Amino acid sequence: MSSFVTEVLASSGKLEKEDLSSKISKMSRKVEDTKEEVCDMINKRYGDFLPSLQGSEELMVQVDEVSKEMDMLKNCIENEVCQNIHVAVAEYAKLKQQLEKNTIIITMLGHLKEFHNAMEEFNKALLEKKYVDAANQLERARSSVDSLKGWKTSQLPLLSALSSELTVQRENLIYHMGDEWKRLVIWRLPSSKGKTPLENCHPCSKDGEPRPHALLCCVLQALAIQGDLQHKIKLFSQVLLKNMLKPLVVYPSLSVRVTEQQDEGTTLALQCLEESHEERSTPSQVYSKLLLVLKTLCKQHSLCITHAYLRLFILEILHDKLEKEKSSLSAILGELIWEEISQCIIHDCLLYSIPTNSSQLEKYNTVIKETEEFEKSLKEMEYLQGDSTDLLKYARDVNCHFASKKCKDVIVAARKLMTSKMHNTVKIAPDSKLRLPKLPAPNSEAKVKQETTKEEITMENTKQLSAWSLCLPACRISESVQQLMELALNTLCEAVGSSTQCALQLFFTVRNIFQLFYDVVPTYHKENLLKFPHLAAIQHNNCMYLAHHLLTLGHHFRAHLPQPLSEGVATFVDMVPGFRKLGAQCFLAQLNVQRAELLERLSTAHNFCNLDDEDNYIAASKAVRQVIHQLKQLGTVWQDVLPVSIYCKAMGNLLNTAIAEVISKIMMLEDISSEDGEHLHTLCQTIIEEGPLVFIPLAEEKKNKKYQEEVPLYVKKWSTFKELVIVLRANLQEIVDRWADGKGPLALEFSSSEVKNLIRALFQNTERRAVALTKIK
Template sequence: MASFVTEVLASSGKLEKDDLSCKISKLSQKVEETKDEVCDMINKRYSEFLPSLQRAEELMAQVAEVSKDIEMLKSCIANEVSQDLQVAVTEYTELKQQLEKNSIVITVLRSLQEYDLAMEEYHRALQEKKYTVAAEQLEKVRAGLYLCVDSLKAWKGCELQLLRALSSEHTVQRENLIYHLGDEWKKLVVWKLPTSKELSAAESFLKTELRLCSGMQAGDGSDPPSLLASVLQALAIQGQLNHKIKLFGQVLLKYMLKPLISYSSLHVEVGEQPGQGAVLTLQLEETSAEHTSPSQVYTRLLAVLRVLHAHMFGTLNLLFTLKKVSIVLGDMIWEEMSDCIIRECLLYSIPSNSSQLSKYSMVIKETEEFEKTLKELKYLTMDSTDLLQYARNVNSHFASKKCQDVIVAARNLMTSEIHNTVKISPESKLSLPRLPSLDSKDNAKQEADRKRPPSADTPALENEKQLGQRTLCLPVCRISESVQQLMELTLATLSETVGSSSQCAIQLFYTVRNIFQLFYDVVPTYHKENLLKFPHLAAIHHNNCMFIAHHLLTLGHQFRPHLPQPLSDGAATFVDLVPSFRRLGTECFLAQMNAQKAEMLERLSTARNFANLDDDENYSAASKAVRQVIHQLKRLGKVWQDVLPVNIYCKAMGSLLNTAISEIITKILMLEDISTEDGDHLHTLCQTIIDEGPLVFLPLPDENKNRKYQEEVPIYVKKWMSFKELAIVLQANLQEIVDRWADGKGPLALEFTSNEVKNLIRALFQNTERRAVALTKIK
């Protein structure tokens, strides 16, 4: 209720006025109270301020007097004490610089003394051919010179002319030492090499000879040091060893190690003389092997490397190198040498048959021993090398090599001549390799079920007829011998997949697929001209494609249970290639058929449309054209005889003969006027084809067996009956023609239309009432 009253008052404006007046009165009261407090505060502060101000002024005077005394003292210190201190610091700095200078001079003098002693020792050692001592002394000289130069650079960059002269002298002596070392190297490591033009056979490397002279010199001990070892030690100290060993390794590889790997008839002969060195020469040995076996290669290489280790690297103690010389040489030649071993030796040692894979473990063991020996001789430091990995990965390399060999062999068969043929029959079978049994129990059960006679409970089949033994068999025909060999090659390759590793089996399987893809691409291209030019080859190629397609239907199914996954799950199939091969063979043969038809039509085009045959020239041209067509058909019949299957042969010859008689029928029907003499000539030509046409059907060499197919000419030649009717009409009178028409039910009506028959009547007979009556009967 109160809130409601308040709202009502507020809405009327009365409540707002009462609140303003109340607030104003309260504010006025607070202002008065604040004014009183301010006045009281001001009175208190300023009444007590004056005594405090006077005391502060007295203190300020005292502070000013003390400050004046401090300034006077400071001025005294600045003018007297500071001046003496600066003089002392300057004297100290000069003394310090003089001490440093004296220290540097002493260091340089000591270095110069050591330089002189080292140079004297160097010259003495060089004369005595103690090259290791000489190299060490030069190294000591170099270190001393660097110390002097560093000391002088620290002292304000000062440099003495004497040091430049000494450094130049050191450079000269270092080059002199390197020259002497190189000269000694040429005397101690002597190569005799053939010229580059001669490097074409194993015999040219017989001139290669490496002579290692130890150059033993007398010493204090019982075992005199080797001059060769001293030279190598000095080269290492002077930083020239890697370059020298690199050049040596290149020559060693080119003229000794690689020939020993590449040529099976070469072997190394080592001649050693105690205290003098060794001689390595290459010799020939009689061998029938085309490539060297891995064990022989390893033996030859180790013979060379052991001699080098014994006479060059074995006794060295290089204090100034991080690695031994043998390791340096090994690092430089290992990659190229192992690559050559793989390419020229291990590649050819990979077995070509899966049955030989078990024997390859010996090669792996020999490779492991070879690398172990190299590690002992300090030529090799790696734990895993490409050489050993290649040897151990034999399954992959076997598959790759097998696939490569198979592809090469297949391509050679595809590019060989295809006219060398073999005859196949329904009884012909490819020799399928014996495959291991998957489950003898299941096989025995299936065999027992097959042999068990049907019981009364067994439901009878709706059709009890069995398929013939020759169902799905190829008909008798001829195929290329190379294609038969190609299929045998694919079967042998697929047999390699049985028992092989999964990777190997898959790789071999798809190689076989690649063979068929290669055949599809290569053969039509490589033999293109011959397939178009020679009907015999076109027929053989047709049979080849059908032969391959026939075997592709079951090729995958035969091996699928013995293949790894996913091939065993259904991927091992060649059925998808069947339509392509059938189409390839069909297209090639159809192209040949079209070429023959075109040639036949071209010959018939010289018959002058079979018109005006009462002219001797026209009749001669028409007769010649017909004879040429029959001759062409007979030639094709002989060419395709015993090559094409009988049904394909008959269809092909029937199609060609049908093309010829169709063209003749068309030409005759187009004639508008046929005289009696023309009709006789046309009938003679048609009768010639009727008599000799069936004789072109010669699918078999046996003449008696061909009669059956010659009697079935109407089956293969669609226009044969039409052609025979036309021949009859050409010699018939009007009544005979009407009788053969028989109100559209006779044999003539079955082959020709009414218009065609009327046109023939008009061309053969003059316009008479009898012709008009006859035309009215042709309906």
């Protein structure tokens, strides 16, 4: 053992003589031998109880020596062997790095070679007008450049030059293909200023090259590979929409002419054969024209072309065996034009084909079928993808669109009537009735209930109500308001038998008509209603006419409308108070204007004082004459317009205002001479004689003669005024007699203080006057 340790120490760290594995195996054997001896010694010591102290000490020394040898070997391995291992690993890493660098260089050289070969093939294909091969070779070159750019360690100065060359050649290819496109796809638009863009138009022709169809397909495929097809087709689709597809939808007189020649290709042209008397084309006409254009384009470009954004290089890297994605030209074109052309068809064709009468809705199923066939044809040609489109959805929602169109037309017509002139009037008689349509019989329960109610009302009417109950009095209303009511009736008739949604829309449109009248007419005609008494009276009658018919309008239609309208929602009664108030306010405002004018005229009478002065008398007489003239003018304007009762109340109110003002002015006089009294009597007598003339009925209103001549019924101050006129010419005794101790006619109209003031103003201060004053109590 000592010789082995000596030999290890003598080696001085050099492991060239023996290999580590052999030394380690020797060491292992020595360890096993030592273990056996130790175990044997232990057995003898503790098992056999044989004292062998000296043997055990020698074994301990032997164990210590073996341990030292192991420590020395371990240190040797750690200090020398591990160091040599690190050196070897570093050398290996350096060699590996050098190998990778060489590999990168070889790969980059391969890409450069690939780029060079691709560009050579590209130039060759471009000269031979093999645009698809040229585009593919250019993509090979692009792939090589992209691969070179992908290496972060790549610092080739040549890389920028390669990229520039690639860009230049791509633009060169696109230029050549654009030039071919211009020669193969030609738009000829009219340049004459005197002609519309739709005349003599030959938009799409292909000519110039032998077999233009094959060449055009080659150009399209090359454009798709280069990613420029989408942009090119987009520009083409915009011109196609503007100059061909949209005009075919909008103008009914246009037609499409297709001519095909084997060498020159296909020509699509718009031509205006004759002026059409129709304002809009029917959907079937539009569909047939559009299909002719699209079928021609589809026939010319039926080959599949590579889609513009294929991920070719990813497929190559992954070694995917999938086929390249392809999309037809019609699919690309359809994706670009469908949304815009479908909206054009909706707004310029289908919108105008929607019927305006509910009876025509069944015939519209033909349009729905035509729309379905149109979309089916587009799907077969791959212009259209998917199942649900806005065009077909719009056509199928005809009930909703019918209601919306009907409501819009009704509101427009109603607003036109409301803003028309009001002075065109029609006479309304008490027996005038609305021309109510004949409606279908309601269901049995509602019918029984309706008959029972009618029977009860009839019995009640025979007992209490006259034939003229709930009838409008004779008056004049605007012709436009009568037409407005007819419009409301027709709209409600459209709601009968319609779907629930349609009926609701139409019913509330009618309510909106009346609400619009309530809001628009007073505002739109505001100045005229204040300026012209005639219009104010007509507006009053209009409002009362509408309020009268709104009471029963909902009741007439309720049983014939779907739920919830039939359950009580269909009513207009809530609008009646508003219309009555609106009419009353309008006429009262005009009465206030006339009242102010009467008072203004009377203010020029110099308070009826000093009438012995000729100027004062002339001014007072003129004021009275102006008042009478104004009342007569109003009577001429209002008498044939207003109902008799309203007319009498209005004229009585105005005459009463004038009389009350005259009475007030006279009662304020402190001194009235005999001449002044005579003049005052003359002026007042004029009013008494001519004032009631405004109540004389028209020839056709003879039955109202008595009713209209009851002047004191409408002029509250009439009796007071007549007593004043009597007093102005009476002597003291006559005044005292008419007073009759506070029981005479004079006492009914004036107070004692007012009579005393009159006596003091009319008579001088004498004993007779004093006696008369004492009798006025």
